[in-house]
Amino acid sequence: MILVVKPQTPEDALHHLIKDIEATGLHTHLSRGEEVTIIGLIGDKTKIDLTAIESNPIVDKMIPVTESYKLANKKFHPQPTEFAVKDTKIGPDNITIMSGPCAVESEEQLLTIARAVKKEGATILRGGAYKPRTSPYSFQGLEEDGLRYMQTASKETGLATICEVTSAHAVASAFKYVDMLQVGARNMQNFELLKEVGKTGMPVLLKRGLCATIDEWLNAAEYIMSSGSSKVALCERGIRTYETSTRNTLDLSAVCVLKERTHLPVIVDPSHATGVRSFVEPLAKAAIACGADGLMIEVHNDPAHALSDGPQSLDFDLFASVMEGLKPYISLAGRTL
Known part of the structure; x- marks a missing residue:
């Protein structure tokens, strides 16, 4: 009501x-x-x-408000939400670029990537310390060591940092080292984890589940917000369909729907959506045209030997080219980097 x-x-x-x-x-x-x-x-x-x-x-x-989500509802909060993550803002006036490796592999690797992405305009360094993988034999992440490397990179470059958390233990550890928490697609409806993340009061990036409807996604955001964090951004990262040409199917219409239903910022991840580096730039441009407030783009110093998601990761030269190509679209959208 x-x-x-x-x-x-x-x-x-x-x-x-x-x-x-x-x-x-x-x-x-x-x-x-x-x-x-x-x-x-x-x-x-x-x-x-x-x-x-x-x-x-x-x-x-x-x-009357018929939707089950309230705090995330645009009817409750007509103005677009903007919030700060360290020295950068996520909101309606700018395009926030979150970049970095899928997985933190070493301190040297992360520092090298952090310097490169900052040079091209990224303001938030992404890096996975906890990696929920399909196979139990795949690289699972460096955990707290990876978080320490994130903190070191932030201190050296000034970039804000974001890392995925997969458990209450990971939340408690990440709270000490990074500036923003990420809830991954596989955990979008892990309601106990959502509550723990919300209790921190930290900024949160909530990725859409593999087969989640938009209403389910917004209700997941409601769990976080009702637990204490008002600083929530939603990330469209592709959904599972029958199509096999790409890793997932990027649902850009979700950006338009979300802009009508919620005041929360919307980030698009074309890297995970496609799994193919050559598709990242055109879909990043399309995301900006649809009204996205930011992009999450995976960047690696040596994609061919990355421990996770190498085929979708951009090397430094390609990332620089993509960022240059995005500038006219950002300007046309009335945004700034």
């Missing part, structure tokens, strides 16, 4: 109404726009006299 507040409502009257609502056990979410102020009601509506609320002199109208 949403309450639209009348213009020029005194602050004391507004806060008095919020206090009365919360006294019933409901939670409220106040959102102030340039022209409209709204109060979102979250919880069991049977506990409150909606008729009395609607008749309150400062309430202009009540709007």
Whole structure:
């Protein structure tokens, strides 16, 4: 349920109404726009006299919200969300570039890649320390050592850092070293993990599950937000279809749908979506045209010998070329790097 507040409502009257609502056990979410102020009601509506609320002199109208996700809902928060990750911002005015290796392999490797991606305009260094792999015999990541290398690279280059977490233990470790947590596609509906991630209050990147609907994805974001973190970005990374020409099928229409349904920033990962490095640039351009707020692009110093996802990783020269090719699209979209 949403309450639209009348213009020029005194602050004391507004806060008095919020206090009365919360006294019933409901939670409220106040959102102030340039022209409209709204109060979102979250919880069991049977506990409150909606008729009395609607008749309150400062309430202009009540709007029911049928979607199960509330905090992530654009109806609750009409303005696009922007938040900082260290010194970079994710939001509607710029295109945020997250780049780095799929897996952290060594300190030297990560530092080399961090310097290269920063030079071309990336502001967030991605790197996997915990790798949930299809095969139990594949490289599983360096875990806390990898996190330490991420911290070292951040201190040297000034880049913010993001790393995927796969368990409560990984969350506790990553909290000490990186600036943003990532929940991967395989864990999108690991609700206990989502709660642990939310409790940190850290910025979070939530990737779409392999076969998840957009509503399921937004409800997963709701788990994080209702647990304490309001700084959530959604990442479209391709979904599983019958097509075998690419690793997954990049659903760019999801960007458009999300822009209508949620205020949360949307990041697109063309690397994991396709699994083919030559497809990264055209789909990155298309993502910007669709309204994405950022891109996650895998970069490796030696893709042919990468321990994870080499075929989709760009080398330094190709990454530089892709970044140069994106600049006109970023400008046309009215964004900046």
